[in-house]
Amino acid sequence: MMDELINDFIAETRDNLESLTSQILNWEKNPNDSESVDSIFRFVHTVKGSCGFLDLPRLLALSHAAEDIMSEARDGKILPTKSLVSSVLSVVDRIAILTNAIETKQDVKDNDADLIADLYKELEGARTSEINQPSAKPTDSQSPISAGITIDAIEEKPVEQNDDIIEMFNNPQEVSENKTIRVSLNLLNNLMSGVSDLVLARNEVSRKLNEVLDKSDVDVVFGRLTASVSEMRDAVSLMRMQxxxxxxxxxxxxxxxxxxxxxxxxxxxxxxxxxxxxxxxxxxxxxxxxxxxxxxxxxxxxxxxxxxxxxxxxxxxxxxxxxxxxxxxxxxxxxxxxxxxxxxxxxxxxxxxxxxxxxxxxxxxxxxxxxxxxxxxxxxxxxxxxxxxxxxxxxxxxxxxxxxxxxxxxxxxxxxxxxxxxxxLTLSIIAGLSMRCGDQMFAISRNSVQELILKNNKNVSIEEIGGSKIACIRGERFPYARLSDLVGIGETAEQSYNSRTLVVVKPALGKSYVIDVDAVIDNEELVVKPGAPLLMASGLYTGTSLPDNGRPLLLLDANAVADKICINNADNVTEETSDEDKKSEEAKLSSALLFETIEGEQKAIRLAVLDRLEEVEAKYIGKSGGIKRVKIKEKLYEIFGLKEIPDDGIVKLLRLSDGERWKFLAVKEVVDIIKLDENIAPSLYPEQTEGVLTLDDRQVELMNPYQFFEHDTAVQVNENQKPLCYIDSSDNDDWSNKMLLPLLNAAGYRISTDKEDAQNADVILTLEGENNHNEFDADNCVNLRKNMAANENENSIYRYDRLGLLAAIEEKIAKG
Amino acid sequence: MENLFLVVEFAGERVAIPSHEVESVVRVENIVSVPGASPVIAGLFALRSRVLTLIDTQYLVTQESRTVNKGDFCVVTEIDGHPYGLIVDRVEDVVTVAQEDLMHIGFANGKWRAISNGMITHDDKLLLLLNSRSLVKVEIQTAA
Missing domain, CATH: 3.30.565.10 (Histidine kinase-like ATPase, C-terminal domain)
Structure with a gap:
């Protein structure tokens, strides 16, 4: 019982200590901030109360002394001087040390009496300095709690403020909106691995289910199971967040x-x-x-x-x-x-x-x-x-x-x-790229992968010099090794030499290099599990992971592999890195991805806007509001280049980024990365096609990525930055409510029918029949008429002329 | 006071493992080999959501790697927070041994000395006492 109480005390004190330091510093900065003073007081007071109860005399003495100081501070008798604050901080530090010592059951041999004496000395000093500058007396920050407590400085006295403690708990400030409970980390980790087990079990069931033919009734239930399992997994990972x-x-x-x-x-x-x-x-x-x-x-x-x-x-x-x-x-x-x-x-x-x-x-x-x-x-x-x-x-x-x-x-x-x-975002999940080498699967962190390229690509050649091999990709040379040689897998029968893939890896330190693997399998989120020391001693792996198929996957360490290829010549690592950076940046700017559109036409797009290739099941793609969107991780993104949404199967999407937002471009196949030279022929429609390239005597359009970001439906303009439209109509005017409002809203205007806003409005719309045309300045006023034909001498716009209306509004705003 | 031990056999020797070190005994399946690593590692094996590092106990004794087949027994144990599976040839039984039958003296020779820390008598037979922690020490593997 007692142990439990002490453990609670330790945990609680530790939590409070964390925020306390900043409160003390805040107090130093703003001596009149009664909230900080109150919370420091409350802390030492609570510690004092608990210590008396739990029989911890040293902590009691320390907190008692600190409480004296804070009590005077709260009553406005002293101001925090620098040295006073330092003394309070050292007492708080000692409280922290002693609290930890209770847990580790160690002795702390320091003398508390000195600290306490210091504290009182500073208190005296603070009092005197306060007398010297009476003008600086802070406003009295009496709070209801402090009423009735008088503290007699040095004299020890029994703990008797239990009423106050209760009162503090009733203080609404203390009751937080979000109720929390303390859970041990072990329990949390157990829960985590339990959920991982659950996910794997689900996958197993899913595999087994696929073997059964008639499963329509099970499917519904299984879908529900899947949904709740993934919900649970998300919730658990949130629990780990701090x-x-x-x-x-x-x-x-x-x-x-x-x-x-x-x-x-x-x-x-x-x-x-x-x-x-x-x-x-x-x-x-x-x-x-x-x-x-x-x-x-x-x-x-x-x-x-x-x-x-x-x-x-x-x-x-x-x-x-x-x-x-x-x-x-x-x-x-x-x-x-x-x-x-x-x-x-x-x-x-x-x-x-x-x-x-x-x-x-x-x-x-x-x-x-x-x-x-x-x-x-x-x-x-x-x-x-x-x-x-x-x-x-x-x-x-x-x-x-x-x-x-x-x-x-x-x-x-x-x-x-x-x-x-x-x-x-988390340490335990990385975006990994899995690849096959012989019958063995490996994964590498996608962050360190610069490029994937087929070995039979005509831009690739392997040169041999002085016994080591160099891969030459579009004129750039990289150290080259076969993964199977690196990890020492015996040469496997090379069934399809042609389909081998080169992975260009950029380790955190040093030069990029190329590893040659049988095939790159997938892009997946991998939960990293630390490897056993024996495994780590191999110096090749950073850990293991357990993907959905239930077979452990080895994670390659990009840096360690670099060492194996012996390219990290310590002398000029940094320099080469920087050159490399520049080069790869340049290379990115002047390279483009060649792909086949869904229609089967080959087009190119600059590599710089490309993030990655994403493969998405067709069921996650939908059309809403005239725009095709894909749902990835609970968010919707716009898709281009897709005329029809297929019923099922996988859709390949290029993820484009302008640095802030993502758009997706559907493609049939990724063909190659090509180098752009100067010979780009101009296009008649530069907004869609930046230019035309000649590639093996074929003409390929280089797409302009601008078009995908130009009309952004997801632009979140700050409400206040939107231009304000004032509609001069009676509140219940049907036409303006039903027709005009939605139109303007969709066009991105703020709308008001409040007369007050007329002054500040960027543009004012008046309606025919509301007959107050002359009230407003014609400069920012647009008049709408009901009839298609205009009356003579009247400068107005037919109210169903959408384009004309919007153009007129835009024009007025531009003028203003 | 009595102690519980799991008796297993590997490298031709009967060996006792303190039962509190043993989490479970399972048959391995779907072993993933770890190329480029110490030969002590027989592979990786997923036991539910955990990845066990399989230890080739025979290699530690005889310096000869054994082939691990689907269905072989492994003793699951956790050392310093990492889960391991010790590959054994045979699993006998859990036995109770009186304190006086427990000798923390190293009689063993050769490689056995490095991985055992005593012996027990059970049914008038001597069994080596396994020091499972020593199996996964990096120094042992580099020395081996």
Missing amino acids: NIDHLFSALPRLVRDICEELDKDIDLKIDGGEVEVDREMIEALRDPLKHIIRNAADHGIESKEERIAAGKSPTGTIKINARQMGNQILIEIIDDGSGINLNSLGQKVVGTKLKTPTQWDAMSEKAKLDMIFSPGISTAESVTAISGRGVGMDVVRTNIMNISGAISVENNEGQGLKLTLSLP
């Missing part, structure tokens, strides 16, 4: 400590704390993020003097933005410090012999910046206690890569630095 706030909660304190130590003023702004991520991700990001912030605060943000001299505000700013984009989480860390001085970075790089001066000069700016991720390079001018020893960004990058994320730098010398972390 607010990214948990990751950020420790940062304000970190920044404050650094500021104090280095005498800087830094404002930390955190945005996007509501983004949800996998809890394992939060754990994995904690240290790298701390490191980045520490770097930014220490040698990103300059000292106050330097900032003033540079014409900046003496207070530096570090901004953290988190947002979700597609299936990625982006975290940006932006500081307004000095940025990276490439010259001094260059000196360091040359100084540490990572590069020769000539090499350095030849590097692109991006490649130079990337050098901050090399081991041994520090961006700091001097080593401080906090950072600058050169062990840092390389570790950060490795950590980020370990969770299949990426980090990029944007330097604005003198003005600041922006680091962007892009991370997968």
